[in-house]
Amino acid sequence: MAQSIPLAPSKTTETLSNGRTKGASDHASQHAAALEQKIRNKTAKIGVIGLGYVGLPLAIEFARKGFETVGIDLDRTKISSLQKGKNYIQDIPDAHVADVVNNGSFRAQADYSNARTLDAIYICVPTPFTTNKDPDITYITSAVEELAKELRDGQLIILKSTTFPNTTEGTVQPILEATGKKVGEDFFLAFSPERIDPGNQKWTTANTPIVVGGVTPACTRLAVLANEQIIEHVIAVTSPKVAEMEKLLENIFRSVNIALVNELAKLCDRMGGISMWEVVDAAATKPFGYMPFYPGPGIGGHCILIDPYYLSWQARAYDFETNFITLAAETNESMPFYVKDLVFKAIADQPIRLRDANILVLGVAFKRDVDDTRHSPAIRVMEILMQEGVSQISYCDPFVEKLWVSGRTFEAQTLDEQTLEAANVIIITTDHTQWDYEFIARHSTALIDTRNATKHVNDPKLRAKIQLLGSGKAAHLP
């Protein structure tokens, strides 16, 4: 259940502090009441803009709850696949997509036509950064500009894309209000960040609590109600800015904590004789005040790597340096270079020249058991190795058939004895659960494990071939 939000008329209708007439305020509460009624009796038409990792599960969830749902995406390949009832998001069962397409509750289109017929619209478009790591919110602004052309009284718009505080009120609201319509009266606007964790079987769209902050109390109330149709626990906060900052805190928290263990993992390797993996597991026995994070080859994906930069960029406009964010980024971004050092050390131990070395990368998705390669640390490791003159690189990943790195196309190799034995050095960059790590160790010459995937490999002969990042075995590294 959501935190209690008064169902009484909104502040606008009580005080008329914005100078609008009583008639306008009555109008506003009529719009709110009509939309509320439509959401409650499931006649509200739902729109989802951007049908990727966030948008498609959301759209399918609404359609499965009986709402007529329209998905809009500019990627025609995705649209034509959905129009045939074909799914492309790993976490959604194929049958769920086929069912809602076949029963007509979900429809996908590649333009914004008839967007004015939608009642509640979720915006789930990408929020990447530029080469210089400045925020790029042009996907949001172009989606909102399209919606503005079709804006009608009584619509609710919920931004879900992760972004810096004040995007909803400072950027989205002015575009929509340029139509002459007023937020909280003619239309309703809120920010409700996404928390989906691709590959997580336990925490799904339905059972992961979600935060909502509306521009006015009526906006919050309606956005909470819309979310409650598919999400068990919805938490209202006082403004979109709080919700925007809250999402960034979640991701900065992870980035900073991962950086901390990465730094200590390097220290363990420097000191020798202490494994950071054992240290983290030991600390995790404390039943309060501690949460385990593990070292690795770097961070990736569309969230933890990017989102902190949104805030550090914004903070600079206030003469404020977000030192934790910068330090965490510096540490995490150093990890692929650290993996490169481990690879060079393993090559140096063999009678082979760098340029002749054959390197096999195991796992190119940014984390285990997913197919998402965006900003994957494995790709960064491959780029760095190629820049250093290593040309014979191949990879295995059951979730990723093809990969493009620094202008080269790579195709996934079959993980078998031949592939493993052909490599001078194997790097485990992603610890997919379906792999047999004992088998991998047995058929490797030198194995660099950046994820502790080989933790159950106990045979001393095999362990001698394994260089585990942060294990304290690489005491001679710089």
Ligand SMILES: NC(=O)c1ccc[n+]([C@@H]2O[C@H](COP(=O)([O-])OP(=O)(O)OC[C@H]3O[C@@H](n4cnc5c(N)ncnc54)[C@H](O)[C@@H]3O)[C@@H](O)[C@H]2O)c1
């Ligand atoms: N992937 C995650 O695990 C995750 C988790 C939490 C939050 N987020 C945030 O959610 C947002 C979306 O992420 P995602 O992973 O779903 O991205 P995605 O790239 O998988 O999907 C975005 C979709 O939007 C479409 N699109 C782009 N511009 C459009 C436009 N103007 N109109 C219509 N469609 C358009 C793209 O074609 C794409 O299909 C981002 O802000 C991201 O940071 C993602």
